[in-house]
Amino acid sequence: MLQVSNLNRLFLEHVSFDLARGERVALLGTSGSGKSLLLRAIADLDPNEGEVSLDGRPRASMPAPEWRHAVSYLANDAGWWAESVGEHFADPPAAAAIAGRLGLASETFAWPITRLSSGEKQRLALIRVLVQEPSVLLLDEPTANLDGETTESVERLLEERSQAGVAMLVVTHDQAQARRVATRSLRLSNGCVVEEPA
Numbered sequence: 249m250l251q252v253s254n255l256n257r258l259f260l261e262h263v264s265f266d267l268a269r270g271e272r273v274a275l276l277g278t279s280g281s282g283k284s285l286l287l288r289a290i291a292d293l294d295p296n297e298g299e300v301s302l303d304g305r306p307r308a309s310m311p312a313p314e315w316r317h318a319v320s321y322l323a324n325d326a327g328w329w330a331e332s333v334g335e336h337f338a339d340p341p342a343a344a345a346i347a348g349r350l351g352l353a354s355e356t357f358a359w360p361i362t363r364l365s366s367g368e369k370q371r372l373a374l375i376r377v378l379v380q381e382p383s384v385l386l387l388d389e390p391t392a393n394l395d396g397e398t399t400e401s402v403e404r405l406l407e408e409r410s411q412a413g414v415a416m417l418v419v420t421h422d423q424a425q426a427r428r429v430a431t432r433s434l435r436l437s438n439g440c441v442v443e444e445p446a
Contacts, residue, residue, distance in 0.1 A: 249415050250290075250319065250384050255298035257289050261439040263298070267384065272406070272416045274430035276423075276444065281436045283419045284324065287386040290417075291321035302383060320382035324389040324419075326373035328361045333372060339379055346375045350401050366393040374402065378409070385409070385416045391425070403429055 250267040259282045267273055277283050289296040292307060292315055300307040307315050330336055334357035337343040344354045350371045364372070370393045377385065390406075391399040406429060410416055420426050426433055433444035 249303055250417075251299070251301045251304075252290060253299040255286075255289055255296055255300060257285065257294060257296035259285055259439055260289065260296075263439075263441045265434060265441055265443075267415045267417060269383075269415055270410050270413045271432075272410050272418065272430045274426035274433040275417055275419045275436060275441075276421075276426060276433055277436035279421070282439060283436050284388050286436060286441075287321055287388055287417065287419065291316055291319060291386055293321065317380055318382055319384040319386065320377045320380055321386040322374055322377045322388060322390055324392060326369065326376070328369070331360055333357045333359050333361060333364070336372070336376055337379065342379045343375050346378055346405070347371070349405060350375070351398055367395070367398065370394060371398070371402070378405075383414065385414055385418075387416060387418045389419055389421070391420075399425075 249269045252266070253264045255263040263286060275283050275286070285294070288294045290300055292300075292312060302318055328336065334340050337357065340357050344357060347354070347356060352368065352371060356368070356372070370390070374390055391402050394402065403425075406416060418429055420429075434441050435444050
């Protein structure tokens, strides 16, 4: 499904791997090893070289908004550009349906952004990506600011999406989470990606 071949950018060298439909892959590495840089490069948010394709279709042949809709990136500190939560969602009812599963009340969408905790922002940013129904999710520490119960809810939701065919590359520093959410793991070290032993 997602093919990355010889991807290069500052601090990343000749990165190559495939991500199959419905596969969940953990991306591991020390802080500063370039995990976020790799996700941003795949999402085409930063200049990079190499070949990236989705279902055989090269990224270069697709308009950037179309690519980023199909291959959606969740930053570990997502941006907010409007004053209220609801203004960030094109389909608030669809977003509210997911929000309830993550412990967020429907009235949350009427709140100003300034009222949100870091954990609420994290969940809403995830919802913002999920309602696009992408083919691939690039998730940068999606549960970093969440308590154990909410983390479990997020992991269940991600598992359901993967069973529906969504592929995922998940950055995490939590080895236990990597074992829970991923079918295999990649490690980023010295700018290169290597397969982790099972």
